[in-house]
C-alpha cells in the first residue's frame with residue numbers, strides 16, 4: 277500500500293530542499309511530516325509518540341543548522357523518524373524496522389546524517405561533545421555539534437558525566453533538552469521536579485524573556501561574537517544566581533524553557549544559538565504524542581503502540597479462539613506480587629521500564645516495595661545490592677541489552693560480595709524489530725565468567741515462576757540471574773503452585789538415539805518442535821532442558837555425553853562463550869570427544885526483523901534445529917556404512 281506524503285513534504289529530499297521552503301511555510305512542512313509519520317507508523321508499526329513530539333524540532337534543526345556538516349546526535353533515536361524522513365529516507369520510511377529495511381534508530385551505515393549509532397539512552401551528549409572536541413582540534417571553527425536528549429534520558433548518570441566534562445571542555449556543543457515529562461512511563465525522580473520547577477519559575481521566565489529580547493535586537497544573520505556572548509552572560513549572571521541553576525552551575529549556558537512546538541521561535545532560537553560559542557543547553561518543552569489526541573492522552577500506550585487504525589485509534593490485537601500464553605514479562609509481574617505477599621523481604625526495582633517489565637503491577641499494588649528508579653541500570657543494580665546487605669531480597673529487572681551497562685556493578689557490588697540479588701533479564705535473546713542495539717545476545721558469556729553467579733533460563737512460564745520462587749528462598753545465597761525472552765511463553769495454564777528447583781539441576785525431557793539436544797531456556801521449545809518433526813522421519817534425538825548455564829548439571833551432562841555420540845546445543849544468545857561453550861569446556865575437562873554443534877546467535881551483528889525471520893536467519897528455529905540433527909544423523913549413517 278503506497279502512502280502519499282503531503283505536497284510540500286514530497287518536494288523535500290534533503291535538508292537543502294527544506295532550506296528552500298519560506299519560513300512562513302514551515303508550519304505546513306510540520307503538519308505534513310506529522311501526518312506522514314502517523315500514516316506510516318499506523319500501518320507499519322514502530323515507535324510513535326516520541327517522534328510526533330519533536331516534529332517541529334526536527335524541522336527547525338535541519339533548517340537552522342548546516343547538517344550533515346554540523347553534527348546532530350539524537351539520544352536513543354526512537355524519536356528520529358522526522359529526521360530520517362527529512363534526510364532522504366522519506367520513500368524508504370515504510371520499510372522502517374522491517375527485515376532488510378531502514379533501522380528504527382539512527383545508524384551511521386544508513387545515512388551521513390546519522391552521525392552516531394544509538395538505541396541505548398543517554399549517550400548523545402558525550403558523543404556530540406566528542407565531535408565538537410575533534411572539530412576544534414581540526415580547526416573546523418564553523419562546525420557545530422548538537423545533542424538532542426529527552427528528560428527521561430537525562431536521568432542517566434552518563435548524561436551528567438558528559439555535562440560535567442562539557443562545562444570545562446570549551447567546545448561548541450549545544451545540548452537540547454526535550455522535556456515532555458515522560459520517559460516510556462511518566463518520568464521519575466528529583467530531576468523531573470526540578471525541570472518542572474524551572475519551567476514554571478518566575479525568575480527563569482523573566483530571564484528567558486530578557487535573553488530573547490537581547491537576541492531579538494541582533495541584526496538578522498549577524499554572527500554572535502564572543503564579546504556579545506560574554507555581555508549576554510554577564511547579563512544573565514546579574515539576574516540569576518549561577519548556583520541556582522543546575523546547568524549553569526555545570527558551566528553550561530542555559531537557555532529556555534521555550535515552547536518546542538512553536539516552529540518559527542525554534543528556528544530563530546536555533547539560528548541564534550548556532551552563533552553562540554561554547555557549551556550551552558536549550559531547554560524546550562514539548563508534548564509527547566503531539567498532534568494525535570489519543571497519544572497525547574495516553575503517552576505510555578502510544579510510545580510504541582503496534583499497528584492501529586489512525587482514524588478510530590483502535591490498536592489492533594490478534595484475535596484467538598483459545599486462551600493464549602501470557603508474555604513472560606507479565607508472568608514476572610504477577611509472580612513477584614504473589615511471592616512478595618508471602619515474603620516481606622521482597623522488593624522490585626526497574627530502571628525506567630515499569631511497563632516493559634510489567635513491574636508496574638507491583639508498583640501499583642505495593643508502592644512502597646517496587647520502584648522505578650529512572651534510566652540508570654548501574655544504580656539499579658547497586659541500590660539492589662545495598663538493600664541486599666540489609667537482608668532484603670530484591671528482584672532487579674533489567675532488559676538483557678541494557679544490563680550491559682551495569683557489568684561492573686554486578687561484579688563489584690553483587691558477585692564479589694556474594695549478595696543474593698535476583699537479576700531478572702527480560703528481553704534476553706533476539707528481540708526482533710529493535711535490532712542489534714537491543715538484542716539480548718551477550719549476557720550468558722558476560723555473566724558466566726563471574727564467580728558466584730547462578731545463571732538460569734526457564735523453558736516456559738511455569739519454570740519462570742519456579743525459578744523466581746527458588747531465587748527468593750532464604751537458602752539461596754548467591755546472585756541469581758533469570759533470563760527470559762521478549763514475548764509470549766508456551767502455556768496458557770501457568771499459575772500452578774510453586775515448586776523449588778534445585779540450583780544447577782536440569783531435566784531430561786526425552787530419551788532418544790544417537791543425538792542429544794541440550795537446550796537452555798525458551799529455545800527448548802524450538803527443539804521440542806524439531807523433535808516432533810524428526811520423529812515422523814524416524815529420527816529420535818534425546819532432549820535435555822538444562823535450565824542452568826551455571827552451575828551446570830554435571831550428572832545430566834555425563835548422562836548425555838555418555839549415551840549420545842552427537843550433541844546439539846541450542847541457546848538464545850551468542851555462540852561465543854555462551855551455553856554451548858560451557859558444554860565444550862565441560863567436555864574438555866572430562867575428556868569427552870563427542871561431535872558437537874552449537875546453535876545460537878552467530879558471531880556477527882544480527883540486524884532487525886521479526887523474531888521469526890531472525891531465528892530462521894540465525895539458524896536456531898525448529899526447522900534449523902531439525903536440519904542440524906538430520907545432517908548429524910545422516911553423516912552418522914554414512915560413517916556406519
Ligand SMILES: Cc1ncc(C[n+]2csc(CCOP(=O)(O)OP(=O)(O)O)c2C)c(N)n1
Pocket residue numbers: 326329352354355395396397425426427428429430456458459460564627628629651678681
Ligand atoms: C540504557 C537504556 N535504558 C532504557 C532504555 C529504554 N528506553 C527507551 S526510550 C526510553 C524513554 C526515554 O525518555 P526520553 O529520553 O524522555 O524520551 P521521550 O520518549 O520522552 O521522547 C527508555 C527508558 C534505553 N533505550 N536505553
Ligand SMILES: CC(=O)[C@@H](O)[C@H](O)COP(=O)(O)O
Pocket residue numbers: 352354395460580632703707710762
Ligand atoms: C527505544 C527503546 O529502547 C524502547 O522503546 C524499546 O524499543 C522497548 O522495547 P520493548 O518493546 O521490547 O519493550
Ligand SMILES: [Mg+2]
Pocket residue numbers: 426427428429454455456457458459463
Ligand atoms: Mg521525555
